[in-house]
Amino acid sequence: xxxxxxxxxxxxxxxxxxxxxxxxxxxxxxxxxxxxxxxxxxxxxxxxxxxxxxxxxxxxxxxxxxxxxxxxxxxxxxxxxxxxxxxxxxxxxxxxxxxxxxxxxxxxxxxxxxxxxxxxxxxxxxxxxxxxxxxxxxxxxxxxxx
Numbered sequence: 001x002x003x004x005x006x007x008x009x010x011x012x013x014x015x016x017x018x019x020x021x022x023x024x025x026x027x028x029x030x031x032x033x034x035x036x037x038x039x040x041x042x043x044x045x046x047x048x049x050x051x052x053x054x055x056x057x058x059x060x061x062x063x064x065x066x067x068x069x070x071x072x073x074x075x076x077x078x079x080x081x082x083x084x085x086x087x088x089x090x091x092x093x094x095x096x097x098x099x100x101x102x103x104x105x106x107x108x109x110x111x112x113x114x115x116x117x118x119x120x121x122x123x124x125x126x127x128x129x130x131x132x133x134x135x136x137x138x139x140x141x142x143x144x145x146x
Contacts, residue, residue: 012107021033087108
């Protein structure tokens with residue numbers, strides 16, 4: 001059953017949100033990550049999302065911003081703090097970036113309330129099968145008012 005605000009919303013953190021949280025501990029994405037660490041929100045993830053996070057961390061422009069020890073620690077914390085599911089749904093809702101479909105699949109199969117992303121392809125969808133797709137900034141504003 002879906003939870004809504006107030007309470008412990010179930011979210012899917014898009015890869016760009018996770019990476020942003022790791023490289024800036026005073027940014028909006030990190031504030032969302034802190035909500036995850038304190039148990040105020042539940043994050044749904046999959047092995048595919050975790051693999052993509054690891055792949056993006058290994059890219060030169062990201063790896064120069066965060067050292068390998070911090071990166072590994074962050075990934076481990078992300079995995080331990082998240083609810084891992086195996087997504088069985090398959091969607092083709094984002095033809096411009098098919099990799100984004102795994103975020104939608106995790107959200108639907110994990111019964112999420114929100115997808116938190118900075119990705120315009122996902123943000124343009126706005127709402128997918130009752131799941132709101134918003135920026136971490138908008139989520140924090142929503143969370144703070146409830």
